[in-house]
Amino acid sequence: MISVTQISRRFGPLVALNKVSLEVRPGEVFGLLGPNGAGKTTLIRILSGVLLPSAGQAQVAGLDVTRFPEQVKAAIGYATQEASVYRDLTVRENLEFRARLYLKAQAVPQAVETTLQRFGLQDFAHRLAGALSGGWRQRLALAQAVVHGPRVVFLDEPTTGLDPVSRRIIWDLIHQEAARGAVVLVTTHYMDEAERCHRLALLYGGQVVAQGTPHELEQLALQQARVAYCKTDLPLQRIRALPGVLDAWPSGRGVRLILEQQASLSLPLQTVYPNLEDVFIILTRRQGGAA
Amino acid sequence: MSRILALAQKEFAQIRRDHVLSRLIVGLPIVMTLLFGYAINFTLSGIRLAVYDGSQDRISQYLLQELQKENRFTLTHIAQNPAEVPQAIQKNQARVGLVIPSGALQAVRQDKAVQLEVFVDGADPNFAFQAQAALRKVLGDVNSRLLAGKVLAGTATTPPLTPSLHTLYNPDNKTAWFTIPGIIGLIMTIFTVLLTALSIVRENEGRTMEALMASPIKPYEVVLGKVLPYFVIATLVSLVVLSIGHWVFGVPLRGSLLLLFGLIVLFVLGSLGVGVLIAERTPGAVAIDAEDGSTWVGEVTLDETRRLKGRLTRVIKDGREYAVNATLLDAEGTLGVAAKVREEAPSIAADLIRGSLRGVSDYVTAASQAKTVTVLPGGGVAQSSQTPPLELFMAGSLANLFALQQDKKAVVRVAQADRGTEVVILVVPAQDSASGK
Numbered sequence A: 001m002i003s004v005t006q007i008s009r010r011f012g013p014l015v016a017l018n019k020v021s022l023e024v025r026p027g028e029v030f031g032l033l034g035p036n037g038a039g040k041t042t043l044i045r046i047l048s049g050v051l052l053p054s055a056g057q058a059q060v061a062g063l064d065v066t067r068f069p070e071q072v073k074a075a076i077g078y079a080t081q082e083a084s085v086y087r088d089l090t091v092r093e094n095l096e097f098r099a100r101l102y103l104k105a106q107a108v109p110q111a112v113e114t115t116l117q118r119f120g121l122q123d124f125a126h127r128l129a130g131a132l133s134g135g136w137r138q139r140l141a142l143a144q145a146v147v148h149g150p151r152v153v154f155l156d157e158p159t160t161g162l163d164p165v166s167r168r169i170i171w172d173l174i175h176q177e178a179a180r181g182a183v184v185l186v187t188t189h190y191m192d193e194a195e196r197c198h199r200l201a202l203l204y205g206g207q208v209v210a211q212g213t214p215h216e217l218e219q220l221a222l223q224q225a226r227v228a229y230c231k232t233d234l235p236l237q238r239i240r241a242l243p244g245v246l247d248a249w250p251s252g253r254g255v256r257l258i259l260e261q262q263a264s265l266s267l268p269l270q271t272v273y274p275n276l277e278d279v280f281i282i283l284t285r286r287q288g289g290a291a
Numbered sequence B: 001m002s003r004i005l006a007l008a009q010k011e012f013a014q015i016r017r018d019h020v021l022s023r024l025i026v027g028l029p030i031v032m033t034l035l036f037g038y039a040i041n042f043t044l045s046g047i048r049l050a051v052y053d054g055s056q057d058r059i060s061q062y063l064l065q066e067l068q069k070e071n072r073f074t075l076t077h078i079a080q081n082p083a084e085v086p087q088a089i090q091k092n093q094a095r096v097g098l099v100i101p102s103g104a105l106q107a108v109r110q111d112k113a114v115q116l117e118v119f120v121d122g123a124d125p126n127f128a129f130q131a132q133a134a135l136r137k138v139l140g141d142v143n144s145r146l147l148a149g150k151v152l153a154g155t156a157t158t159p160p161l162t163p164s165l166h167t168l169y170n171p172d173n174k175t176a177w178f179t180i181p182g183i184i185g186l187i188m189t190i191f192t193v194l195l196t197a198l199s200i201v202r203e204n205e206g207r208t209m210e211a212l213m214a215s216p217i218k219p220y221e222v223v224l225g226k227v228l229p230y231f232v233i234a235t236l237v238s239l240v241v242l243s244i245g246h247w248v249f250g251v252p253l254r255g256s257l258l259l260l261f262g263l264i265v266l267f268v269l270g271s272l273g274v275g276v277l278i279a280e281r282t283p284g285a286v287a288i289d290a291e292d293g294s295t296w297v298g299e300v301t302l303d304e305t306r307r308l309k310g311r312l313t314r315v316i317k318d319g320r321e322y323a324v325n326a327t328l329l330d331a332e333g334t335l336g337v338a339a340k341v342r343e344e345a346p347s348i349a350a351d352l353i354r355g356s357l358r359g360v361s362d363y364v365t366a367a368s369q370a371k372t373v374t375v376l377p378g379g380g381v382a383q384s385s386q387t388p389p390l391e392l393f394m395a396g397s398l399a400n401l402f403a404l405q406q407d408k409k410a411v412v413r414v415a416q417a418d419r420g421t422e423v424v425i426l427v428v429p430a431q432d433s434a435s436g437k
Helices: A040-047 A070-075 A092-100 A107-120 A136-148 A165-178 A214-226 A235-241 A275-289 B002-017 B018-041 B058-071 B084-090 B103-109 B125-153 B175-205 B208-213 B219-247 B257-271 B350-369 B390-402
Strands: A003-013 A014-024 A027-031 A053-059 A074-079 A152-156 A182-189 A199-204 A207-214 A225-230 A246-251 A254-260 A270-272 B047-053 B071-080 B096-100 B116-123 B159-167 B284-289 B296-302 B307-317 B320-330 B340-342 B414-416 B423-427 B432-436
Touching: A014 A040, A014 A199, A014 A207, A014 B208, A027 A040, A027 A165, A040 A053, A040 A152, A040 A182, A070 A074, A070 A107, A070 B096, A074 A136, A074 B307, A092 A107, A092 A136, A107 A136, A136 A152, A136 A165, A136 A235, A152 B432, A165 A182, A207 A214, A207 A275, A214 A275, A214 B350, A225 A275, A235 A246, A235 A254, A246 A275, A254 B175, A254 B219, A270 B047, B047 B058, B058 B071, B058 B096, B058 B103, B058 B125, B071 B125, B084 B096, B084 B159, B096 B125, B103 B116, B116 B125, B125 B159, B175 B257, B175 B390, B219 B257
Parallel strands: A027 A182, A027 A199, A074 A152, A152 A182, B047 B071, B047 B096, B116 B159
Antiparallel strands: A003 A014, A003 A053, A199 A207, A225 A254, A225 A270, A246 A254, B096 B116, B284 B296, B296 B307, B307 B320, B320 B423, B340 B414, B423 B432
């Protein structure tokens, strides 16, 4: 449903995307994970027909984005980084406006009503969007991105700035959309959150560093390095300077370490299972070293 | 104090980075100054004059000669009867009219006064004063010359040429009659151009434009959708201003109200920019100068592959015009010419402004050339001949300075082939191809 082949995009001398390829299937929540500036938003903008790629091909909902941007736009739903809702419109007005951009007039009330229900927004229907709390506004942003029942949904950092409870709710709603049969592409830089995606692509410096299920990525990382916990009073700088230590940072009363596979330290190490943050650091380190 | 300065500094930084705003703030006063300095010259010269000369004698010839001296007046219309003179002003062929009665020479010889009928276009009071003053001065000069001879002969006492002044349209030179219509023009321009631009800017600032761009809505639909509310409001507001002008300041409304309303709508549409309406496949006129000195004229359209496809229908060579059927190929022999197509959201606001200004200037040009207007939605025919007020002319000239060049029209989608692009003109059915640029 989303198929990206060797997409590149340059802004003058800056290479924002470098031969990115990925595949997203229907019913899947696919995460684009990467730090700020990795090219996540650029990729989403290309896939939504807003931006033309410098090279490469991409298909969204079976349509080539460069040749049929209009049809692609009609098939997708899009929520931007900052809540793309009009703060001076009510919740219902926001949904109605969005729906009218895509749907025939007679289909609008029904679409708005079911969306209000699905997202639990009925009680706020007449509230101004600007008066909602961040979590609810983000919920509205998500609702207005899918009010027209798109086959493909792009969500650009839908949970940025939200508290854990709100994030959980937003992720439930995202999965609800996937269960409906939509393809959902989510960008995030919250590593812990990425585990909620069916599959992930790690984007770093405009390139896909790795791609797969969270578990696959963890295994991939484990082939390259090992993660350990060490209860020690040694200063961080000393530990980082030790041979075989790739990275170290404080964790609780001790230090969390990323070690070379064969590294042997005279420290009481406790091997731990890597989380996605470790995975990200391991995989992008290797990328940095190879480049 | 430091807080005030901090805010002021932030504001400065924002103005500097807002291209539209900074251009307006810096550009407008400069252009206005230049306009007032050069273009709007209140010392009138070359005032267009319509004359009915009933005498056709030495006196009338001398008077006309004097009037045209130092380029004070330019004779633009010679009437066949006295009634034609005010009509010429009505038709905007002239702004001052002069009727010289028959037998001027005899009258002067018999020491009688020659009653000249003078008509002045009073739509602009300032102009009316200036024109009257210029005319009086010439008449004074002529009179003193005529008298000089007579005084020597010891016969004359009364000045022979006496004008009878008629100020048309605004006989009492009421300022309100002149400013209210101008204010309507001003309101329309501010509403339609600035407010629409600002609303687009607001959309950009709220980052909601990004989401709009990713929806099936097309850029021109965004512009039109944004413009529509302001169009309605501006039309209503101008009617309110018109009502105030009429009932409070007594600005007379003569002729068809419907026509006036129609013209207001037309002006707003003009303000909103001819360019906005130039959709993708609207043909544009093109003229190509070929190497052999001939000029080919026809139409171009922009196709989906972003090439300009051309069809040339006429060729002008050595002062003669021939009908042809030719098509445009590029230097490689492919049909059409590759065009640069611009369609960028961030520049919409700027383009909109420029496009609208173009519209204003087009309207003013049209209005100042219009002789009779016969637009009536109901099918009726109406006549109007109001010269646009000075404000409109100013807006027009101003617009011309800011507007896009004629060969680069369009706002939402600009297709442009560079000047000097090599093209091949293929003439069908005759096997004649000429290379041109």
